[in-house]
Amino acid sequence: MVDLIIRNARIVDGSGAASYNADVAIENGVITQIGSLATVEAKETIDASGKVLAPGFIDIHTHSDTSLLVDSRAQSHMQQGVTTEVLGQCGGSMVPRNVAMAEASKAMQQRMNPKAEPFMGTTTAEYIAELEQRGISPNAIFITGQGNARQMVMNFEDGPANTEQLEQMKAIIRQSMQEGSFGISTGLIYTPSVYAEVDEITELAKVAAEYKGIYFTHIRGENDTVVEAVAEALEIGRRAKIPVQISHLKAMGKHMWGTSKTILKMIDDAHAEGIDVAFDQYPYTAAACGLDAVLPPWASIGGKAKMVERLQNPEERARMFVDVTAENGTGEWISIYKGVGWENIMITGYSPDLTLEGKMIAEIAKEWNMDPWDVCCELLIRNKGERVSIVYFAMGEEDLERIMVHPLQMVGSDTGAVGGEPGPGKPHPRAFGSFASILGKFVREKKLLTLEEAVRKMSSAQANRMGLSDRGLIRSGYKADLVLFDPETIGGPADYLNPRQYAVGVEGVWVNGVLTIWQGEHTGAKAGQVLRPQNVNLD
Numbered sequence: 001m002v003d004l005i006i007r008n009a010r011i012v013d014g015s016g017a018a019s020y021n022a023d024v025a026i027e028n029g030v031i032t033q034i035g036s037l038a039t040v041e042a043k044e045t046i047d048a049s050g051k052v053l054a055p056g057f058i059d060i061h062t063h064s065d066t067s068l069l070v071d072s073r074a075q076s077h078m079q080q081g082v083t084t085e086v087l088g089q090c091g092g093s094m095v096p097r098n099v100a101m102a103e104a105s106k107a108m109q110q111r112m113n114p115k116a117e118p119f120m121g122t123t124t125a126e127y128i129a130e131l132e133q134r135g136i137s138p139n140a141i142f143i144t145g146q147g148n149a150r151q152m153v154m155n156f157e158d159g160p161a162n163t164e165q166l167e168q169m170k171a172i173i174r175q176s177m178q179e180g181s182f183g184i185s186t187g188l189i190y191t192p193s194v195y196a197e198v199d200e201i202t203e204l205a206k207v208a209a210e211y212k213g214i215y216f217t218h219i220r221g222e223n224d225t226v227v228e229a230v231a232e233a234l235e236i237g238r239r240a241k242i243p244v245q246i247s248h249l250k251a252m253g254k255h256m257w258g259t260s261k262t263i264l265k266m267i268d269d270a271h272a273e274g275i276d277v278a279f280d281q282y283p284y285t286a287a288a289c290g291l292d293a294v295l296p297p298w299a300s301i302g303g304k305a306k307m308v309e310r311l312q313n314p315e316e317r318a319r320m321f322v323d324v325t326a327e328n329g330t331g332e333w334i335s336i337y338k339g340v341g342w343e344n345i346m347i348t349g350y351s352p353d354l355t356l357e358g359k360m361i362a363e364i365a366k367e368w369n370m371d372p373w374d375v376c377c378e379l380l381i382r383n384k385g386e387r388v389s390i391v392y393f394a395m396g397e398e399d400l401e402r403i404m405v406h407p408l409q410m411v412g413s414d415t416g417a418v419g420g421e422p423g424p425g426k427p428h429p430r431a432f433g434s435f436a437s438i439l440g441k442f443v444r445e446k447k448l449l450t451l452e453e454a455v456r457k458m459s460s461a462q463a464n465r466m467g468l469s470d471r472g473l474i475r476s477g478y479k480a481d482l483v484l485f486d487p488e489t490i491g492g493p494a495d496y497l498n499p500r501q502y503a504v505g506v507e508g509v510w511v512n513g514v515l516t517i518w519q520g521e522h523t524g525a526k527a528g529q530v531l532r533p534q535n536v537n538l539d
């Protein structure tokens with residue numbers, strides 16, 4: 001007798017092949033039979049007539065590093081059918097870190113869950129062990145932030161690493177790879193990641209490549225310099241002989257709309273040349289980050305307190321304004337402000353004054369009778385340099401769709417999983433709807449993708465990328481990470497003003513064969529595993 005049979009489902013198996021109807025049997029967390037299983041007995045049976053059964057979705061780009069520690073349920077992602085989270089993106093992971101960095105993360109952990117004991121470990125092994133010991137609902141894959149290694153060795157110092165510093169960083173990456181990391185990530189608009197140039201990153205990527213790692217990159221520019229930034233990512237792939245995953249691919253700023261054609265062509269050419277490049281994307285035209293990302297990188301050298309000091313100094317503030325609004329930026333950096341404007345930057349998380357959340361900076365400027373740039377500075381100063389969360393409407397719908405249908409695109413939410421209960425701040429709706437809204441808006445309503453192709457971009461595309469040979473498809477012998485949903489109703493109703501809305505139309509989600517979401521309720525199951533790289537010789 002098997003544990004579970006899901007009967008009469010329309011199987012969208014994750015490969016992109018045409019769907020078919022079948023029963024699926026699960027035993028000990030593994031898919032054991034697929035077909036007409038009328039005579040097979042099961043402890044539990046679910047009739048899935050009219051529903052689609054697909055492999056659990058793999059969110060290849062998350063920031064759930066802290067949220068999984070403080071709340072293992074990962075609800076905003078799992079309610080859409082996500083069963084695996086890829087952590088450590090955009091240059092910043094929880095570990096490796098030094099004691100000072102661990103101390104700095106304590107407050108955030110306590111804020112997110114006052115009841116949970118803060119995790120104070122410093123190594124990848126300790127972090128993975130902690131996740132395993134606390135238990136997690138989805139599976140997790142760890143990626144090492146290059147920014148972590150740099151901060152440990154050079155703190156927020158600008159300029160290239162010297163030989164000794166580079167060796168120290170390489171050793172940090174090496175240890176993390178040996179302890180279970182699947183690759184490294186950079187966030188080349190964020191400090192201290194941004195201070196690293198191509199040679200330094202290439203050397204670190206070579207270490208990751210020795211362990212069959214992947215180079216994930218939030219590239220150095222997503223607006224005016226997006227073409228150069230894509231070229232840099234490809235160059236690192238070429239020189240370090242490492243697979244390159246460009247994170248949340250886009251072209252930002254009205255003046256750059258249409259550039260997706262150029263960058264997709266570059267990616268196709270690189271692929272043809274033999275560089276193993278792919279990319280991920282979330283299906284929204286607004287991006288999210290911290291308001292300090294509007295400022296030139298020099299404004300943050302030395303950390304938050306230094307940044308606030310500079311913002312309070314009229315001369316430095318004026319210098320920043322020149323850089324922020326310069327047509328060509330500083331030469332090597334251009335503010336996200338360009339091609340967006342204050343009327344398209346929305347405050348979504350501001351703990352000193354919750355009434356500002358949901359308002360555009362231009363709107364606040366009117367209310368305060370102040371210049372919008374001064375509002376921007378004031379918000380950062382009043383929050384003592386702590387994160388002021390924003391979304392900014394910068395992408396064009398045509399680019400979004402052109403990138404989405406490209407065969408090398410896969411879906412990644414670029415968010416930490418959060419709960420749907422009311423809370424401070426407005427997370428980007430992509431935390432609640434990236435996967436579900438593709439299946440609703442772009443598959444069912446706009447018919448931009450077939451259901452089969454969309455599911456492939458959420459499951460086997462990622463599994464292949466991460467070298468997982470037993471997930472991402474509905475096949476006999478594969479792990480029973482599964483999502484059952486109604487193709488007629490699935491969708492992501494979350495929006496910018498009311499983002500904390502779970503996906504609709506998802507019936508059930510199983511992780512390693514264990515039911516974790518059923519009709520909108522989380523069962524409390526913690527059947528997720530921290531996955532380890534497969535086929536890597538760690539000696």
Ligand SMILES: [Zn+2]
Pocket residue numbers: 089090187218247248414
């Ligand atoms: Zn990023």
